Amino acid sequence: MPRDRELKTEERILWGKVAKTTRPMPGRMEDLLAFADLEMPEPAIPVTAPVSTAAFAADAQEQPKTPVSRAHHPLEKPVKRKLVRGRLPLEARIDLHGMIQSEAHGLLLDFLVHAHERGLRHVLVITGKGRSMGSEGALKRAVPLWFSKPEFRYLISSHEPAAQHHGGEGALYVRLSRARGERS
Structure with missing residues (x-):
């Protein structure tokens, strides 16, 4: 991949999210802040078939959004x-x-x-x-x-x-x- 290629908006946003999970190297905090203000655009949803709102609401209630637990595994x-x-x-x-x-x-x-x-x-x-x-x-x-x-x-x-x-x-x-x- 060429080094002089500009990142797309989605790539910059994704990189910003990844960069926020790490500790910046000394003197590189400005690079991290450059990605901080970007927001992810809403993806366009292709319409393939009519969807019942009742079915969508039922699916949303069945699967509550809970954070994934990152428990350690026991020793082998x-x-x-x-x-x-x-x-x-x-x-x-x-x-x-x-x-x-x-x-x-x-x-x-x-x-x-x-x-x-x-x-x-x-x-x-x-x-x-x-x-x-x-x-x-x-x-x-x-x-x-x-x-x-x-x-x-x-x-x-x-x-x-x-x-x-x-x-x-x-x-x-x-x-x-x-x-x-x-x-x-």
């Missing part, structure tokens, strides 16, 4: 078995118990970003079981929820509770996603 059984038995090393670990949520959130995000940048694949996140003073384990509940947030989503491929000797229900095995272009 052979991978988890190797982690439990020590045949696949846990390349790094972080211990969060005793921290408040705001402190743990920032520390965990920083840890996972650095591990991802270093190309690590399997890490252990220790949240604690949360059984002191009647607590149900704020971090134990919160950390898996954080993994579904956008700032963590691209870093993590899967996660699952750890084996008993790695912390049991107070720890998580986390499989980090591969960096772009990485194979193996």
